[in-house]
Amino acid sequence: MQALPPALPAHPQLWLLPRLALLLFVAAVLGLLSYLRVSEREEARLVLISDVLWIEQNLRFQFDQTEERLTSLLVSAREGKLDEASFRLRARLIGEGNPALSGVRLQLGKQVFLYGEQASDAGLADARKLAQARSKAAYTDLLNRDGQVAVVLRDSEHEVSAVLTLPRLLSQQVPWWFANKYRLALLDAQGQEVASKSRVAADDDALSYQLSFDPPGHGMVLKVVAYRAPTGIVQKGLVAGVIVLALIVLYTWWRLHRQVQGRLSAELALREEHAFRTAMESSLSVGMRARDLDGRMIYVNPAFCRMTGYSATELIGSTPPYPYWTEDVASHQALNEAVLAGRAPHDGYELTMRHRDGHLVHTRVYTTPLIDATGKQRGWMSSVVDITAQKAAEAREHEQEEKLRQTGRLIAMGEMASTLAHELNQPLMAMSTYASAARQFASQGEANMLDSTLSKIAEQAQRAAGVVRRIREFVRKHAPHSEPCDLNAIALDTLELIEPDARARLVRLRYELVAGMPIIQADRVLLGQVMVNLLRNAVDACVDQPTERREVMLQTRFDAHSVQLSVRDRGHGISPEAAERLFEAFYTTKSLGMGIGLNICRSIIEQHHGQLGFSNLPEGGTHFYLSLPR
Template sequence: MSNQVPKSAAPTAPTPSENTTDTNTWRHWWRRQSPSRQDRFVTLGPLLAVILFLAAVVAAFAYLRLEEIDREQQAVKRDVEYAQQRLRLRLLERQEQLMRIGRDIANNELDESEFQQQAAALINQYPELLSVSWIDANRRVKTSFVSSSVNFNLLRATGELLKDGETEDAYELAKDLRQPVYSRPLNAFSSSFNAATLGLLIPLNSQGKFSGVILSEYSIDNMLRFGVPTEVSARYAVALMDDQNNMLAGIKPPPRNKAARLLPWTDAAAEYEVPVSPVGNGLLIRAQGYRASLGVIGSGFFWLVSALSALTVWMLLGNWRHTRRRMQAQQALVSETNFRRAMENSMLTGMRALDLQGRITYVNPAFCQMTGLSESELVGCTAPFPHWPEAEIENLSSRLDDELHGRTPLAGFEVRVKRKGGEVFDARMYVSPLIDPRGQQTGWMTSMTDISEPKRVREELTASYERFTTVLESLDAAVSVAPLGGSELLFANKLYRSWFGAEVSGHINLIAQAGRPASRPTDDELDAVDALAGFPTDTLTAAVSENAEIYVPELAKWLEVRSRYLTWVDGRLAQMVIATDITPRRQAEEQAAQQNERAQTASRLITMGEMASSVAHELNQPLTAITNYCNGMVSRIKSQQINNEDLLMALEKTARQASRAAQIIQRIRAFVKRSEPNRSLAEIIVITNNAVELAEIELRRHNVRLSHYIAARLPTVMVDPILIEQVLINLMKNAAESIAMADMPTARRNVELRVGPKNIDGQKVVEFSVIDTGNGFTPEVKSRLYEAFYSTKAEGMGIGLKLCRSIIESHNGRLEAENLYNGEEIVGCRFTFWIPVNPMFGPPASTDENLA
């Protein structure tokens, strides 16, 4: 198989054209940058180079230091493991010697005295041993020997019970394992020798039976002193630690300097620890190297390079900051210049500068646009200027002389200016001195504003005001405006002046009589500040005007007064009052009310006329009974067949029938009696019962049964009882006639009256419903139901339902009618009206408004 790479897959070197394209791209990108951005990139280059150099130096020194730390760590690890092996061998050697003594004791080859001799030989030969004790199976000391370097009083007495907690635990463990066991190391405070100790327990087995232990106690300090090689302890701070990191013996490591706290790797002393075998994890040997110097990091070369790099960075940052401030100042100057130029070019006010001799030295674009002349045509010109109209040259020359001598008014003056095309317009000029930076006047600055349009608007406003005043003067209503808290009249039209003169008293009296608190202010209350100054007036001026009808005795007229708040032209809050003469309308309303009253009385008379036969039949019954009772009594008295008790009973029955006839006549008289509308608190049940008693007479004539339901505990209402009775009687009479015209069978000749409370749109009302079983009414009849003089009965006058609706609406209620359906079949109709429990009544004459 060939190992050659195909030509198509071989990488191709970039062509010169591609290199040229990349170079052109970078060059194009560089040219697109602003000068300030180019300067920033040029400044950042050296700064970045210095920072990278300093980072490289720091990285090199850090690498060397890490290498040095690694070497030191390897060395301390090796030396600590060597020292641990030395301690291990020394402990194992002592352990073997003690186990030999234990075997001799188990074979009964050694007594107490010989044990003390061998123990003394071991302790004298090996200084780390503090004591050797023989303890029997009952944990009592048979014999013991203590080193001469220890206080003799610490010798364990023969027969003493072993009570040390750690030694007791090791004793039990050695008894169970039948193997040598090291106890946990004890510090100087826990040990009975006032020094850190380590215990070794060798179990004694006599013929396979546990017979006690040999307890040897080591001085941990001597173990470190004689067990660790001298060359190791000279190079490192060596210490023996327990499993809780408490130092038992040795040298504390030296404290780290402040630099090491900030940069730990600059003073990372080598440190290593390992458990001491065969003791286990309960005893650790730790070594930490001594730092004689700071190493390469502490060398002067490192700090010299760092200081030079920092100084270079500081110089570059200072240079960059100075360059940035210079560019910012330059940009601010350019922006300010551009802003002033843009402001001058965008101003709608024309600006013109004159020197002290009257020569034009500067014009802005707005001035050129107003006059139609270019800057070159105006700058350098002297009077007469090309924008002066020929007819105004003399006047404008005088104005120019005043301008050069500083005699122009501060409020400016009006002039006529000619455009290049010959058109003349009105302008207003303001003149101010032109002062140079040294405080000396070098000329005059003139600002010119075109006032043609404002002048035209002002003239139109004047004409509009005149037209508005003419309209107000010719109104047939009195219009007046007065400020709140003031005694002046801001405006009054002709009719107001003819009624009340030019005094504000008429305005105040109209407000007072309309129900608003108003009084003539005293001298102390007259102030230039409005009474409502400081309060928001938007709600007042935007409020809808309120109407009131009052009677003015001085004029003998009824006036409709409308008032509202408005903001006057000077910003004060004022009140406008419009008073219209409504005396003819009030007279027409009174006449309409009288006519409506007569119509209601006529309607009741017509109703009673239609019910005359029924009423006669109703009266015939009690009158016939009275006649019969009287004839019977006369006959029995003549025949002397009546006693006093029968006579008294007959007289009482006659009196009751007479009272019944009188009640019927009295109710009819009250119903047809003409009286003024009188609204009073009335009981619904009384009104309904009276109407039912009168209507039942007519319903019985038509063979119609009446059923009624009246809810309990109905509230009292403010109504005219006679008028409401008239409405109920009319509706029940119409229902009976509708059933009779439909020729309904006896089972379906029913009229139902229901009265109960209801809540309509949050308003408590009492609702009356009259339901019949007739044929209802067609859509055409429904559309003309309340039309005056329209009736479906041949003898009807067509004013009953019209009057009923007027009466209900005069009580702020509503009358409605609807057909009742069973599927698509009409099975009757229902008339419903309701009366509010707490109405706000208008004038009684309003009952006739729908008759017009």
């Protein structure tokens, strides 16, 4: 495994310059766009002011021209050169020169000439006084909602006035190109619109300019609002290009920054993983060995180096025969060729290696293909487990087992002798009892009773022979003899056998045998021995109790899965200390007991795939119970 190159030192300040350059670039782009916009807006404002001044001069020229013509009309009237026909002709010519003119009124003393629309005397009163006082033209306030005003010229005896319609004036005097660029409106002193060139509203934030409109004056204002001019295609393209380029630069820097950060994070994770794997491999007690397809060693971990006594530098690059092989090179070579050919056992194989200092190391080797990231096999990876201590332990264990088997045979002989002595005690005692009875019957000449007693002695002799045979089979761990058995019948035979001893000890035997007990497959003799042992222990437990408590109860029952038998006594019970060891061989609470009865009983029941247990009764005494499968 190759080591990673040393990590480059981290310098956060290296990113400061590109970040600063990027910020300056974005600021320059934004500043340029802002400057262009401000510059463009200022240039548009200068053009607007220029156009407003031009249109204001044009309108003022129209008013001045109208005033001059009215003055000329007034002078002609003063000189007596006007009659009504001449007045109408000249009024029409003035109206043709100023389309906003709606009507003219000429007063020569008491004689009045009229042309077109006329204003009321009330509306002209203030303007007449002002015109007479100033000896020049004076304008009235707005006469009506149609945006009409009147201009008055007056001397001591003559007066001429004309009605001008301001909306018509704007409509005729404002050129089309001006109306395409701006919205022109006349506002009164209250800010109400009097007349406008266009009814289309301009944007609230659009450029605007206003100036006092005199004439006609009286607080009237000329306001011009620029329409938002469509930006040119070239300008739009340039702005869009600059924005797109700026976004591309930002995106590129962001992706580059992410990629660099990702590579740094990946490198850090790789180094941490490499350090973790190195630490893990160094702490393993299992040797790791990697070889290429030709058998050349390409990797070993410290545990493998400790097993062989050679360093990684000495082992890596070596080819068969390896330095840790024993003298049996041919066997090593054959095993090595089988492994390289892919025939290594899946459950591993044992390999004996020679340590550098000469001692042998027993190992178990597990070999699997070494697959690289592309899925191609590069060689073979082996896990080498040192089993030297295990081998030594197995040898010691084998030696100990041999000794235990010898000891076990001696113990089995002792157990068999003890078991025979214990189990033959009942039939021998019964034979002794029946023999005494037979002697009495013989002396009394009772042939029938003598014959019955001798039959019972023969039966007990056969029983003793059966016990010997069953005990031998039991000690040899043979399967119990299987025959159809009725648990109730076995219980009755056992009660008959125990009853004389119980009666002699003043212990009452009671039993409750369930009707319809199913037949089971079991060893009748061994089950009888279990019942004899349980009943005899129950009788022994009641001997030291008062007469009224000397009672033993035997019960049988069954269910769908098993048959059960229980023995209850009213003796002293079993202490907690004795309960933990009750079924141990050679443990007994009796002064003359051997301590193998219950151990043999449980072994017999377990050989029949049943269970034997016990519990202390609340009122005193012990309850032993067993169950056997149906």
